[in-house]
Amino acid sequence: MEEDKTEKYIEIKRLRRAILLSLMVGFILSFIGALSIGPAEIPMATVFKILFNFQGSWPESYRIIVLEVRLPRVILSALVGSGLAVAGCAMQGLFRNPMASPYILGISSGSAFGASLAIVLGIGLGAGIFAVPFMAFVFALLTVFLVYNIAKVGERVPMETLLLAGIATGSFFWAQVSLMKYIAGEELRSIVFWLMGGFWASSWDKVIIAFPLIVLGMLVILFFSRDLNIMLMGEEHALSLGTDVENVKKIVLVFASLITAAAVSVSGIIGFVGLIIPHTMRIVVGPDHRILLPSSCLVGAIFLIWMDTLARTAIQPTELPVGIITASLGAPFFLYLLRKRRRTTGW
């Protein structure tokens, strides 16, 4: 009887490793699979060979399609998907609220304002074609900085105040976005497209900008997995177990915001991923962030890779905004999970 429980614990550990391993395999297959799909069907084996610079007989155009057209796009969608899922997971943990998403601190509206400002004013800022992502990024961080300092009381940051400050600041910036739309004239279409989010403008430059920020952010948050677990029980419990609550809050907030700002600036506002992926994974693997964060990361990447593949291939030759697809397909799946689990309490 008594040994059972311990063995169960070890068994769960083993099971976790198996889940992560299979998600990893799923990720790699999705990655290569998505590279092979498109107007030109390129076999997965060929994609693999091109990626690893093998010699072989295929049209030179394949190499360009895979390396220059599809690869940055697939990497970017994987980065944004995993980043938003991890940031959302961290926010839900910090706020102890299943409705929290990476955009909870008003990042989305802040960056939307930055982007639309750049579009309407047509400002280059010496950044040329990067004006829009640059402004989106700057305004995203500016918003978080603002919200954080409004909510701060002495050395502490009460989460309720932070939440409310985020909502209020967010709605202020949305109003400014509406203003921009109103005066945009011909640029209205660009703003609307940016707001819907997507990866059609993917490039290696964007990958180079987003990669270090998102990966660094995810690693830092992963480092605080155990603290996030303990903080789920409430701040007083966490303090009494030796967790430096205020510091963990600050660090996780900063890096979740950095991830989100980077993601939004390269792909616009893609909703749903940051809210639903962590939520879904919590139902599947449980609330322990040590497994929840890495599995959300991998599933977020897999999910957005496929959603974007669908977005660019569903109605060729044009494409759908990926945000429309993520919500249309993801929401029903999530509702199915919600109904299926036989739990009365918890998330």
Added chain:
Amino acid sequence: MKLKIRGVEFSYGSRKVLENITFEVSEGEILGILGPNGSGKTTLLRCINRVLEAKKGSILIDGTDIRKLSRKEIAKNIGVVPQDSAIHFPFTVFDIVLMGRTPHLGRLEQEGSEDIETAKKAMEITNTKHLADRLIDEISGGEKQRVIIARALAQEPKILLLDEPTLHLDINHQLEILELLRKLAIKNRLTIVLVSHDLNLASRYCHRMILLKTGKIHSAGKPQDVLTKDNIRDVFKIDVKIDYNEKAGILNIIPLSPTVESTS
């Protein structure tokens, strides 16, 4: 481990909540903190493990000022059972108890077999072992309270602080928790500080108690010396009838309702 509170003061803004609090608790002793709502009991408990920072005075554990200790070191010495234990996440009981090992683990370190053994022992003492694979949000209030105590014990603390651990429990489970605390004090030589609202039960299980009134110590000492008619009238503003069974050392405090008083 000896806990010494010396001249502790605390205020929320300009409102003084605690003033010149001084007392000691020894190894193997249960000290009760009693007083009406808003008298500063919980605040005092929070100051002891530095969840709140005392504005003045010092808290010493075996002579060491806790301000010199890191949060982790404090957690290795002081286990806490807070009042509010609403955990709405589907962690298993075993997960929760294992979290008590946190102060002993590095950030990325996994719980080893020793940690699992310690957690199991804590569950044995608190009689929660059979609940190990149940979800924390699916067990009863009494069970949950014992699980939180098990988590505190898994920290292997020398001092245990509890904020109304019997709140919302039925009389049977109240006694169960208090018997457990007595066992922990006597057998495991823990130093225990307990906030309570139940004068009768506190008087039965606490070796000594302090009575707080508007943030100051009104009286301190053995239960029968602290819980007198006069003291209770002074602090709680009610009249009581007290039966003291000297042989059993049991106080029986019966509150008299104001209407009863006026008719007599």
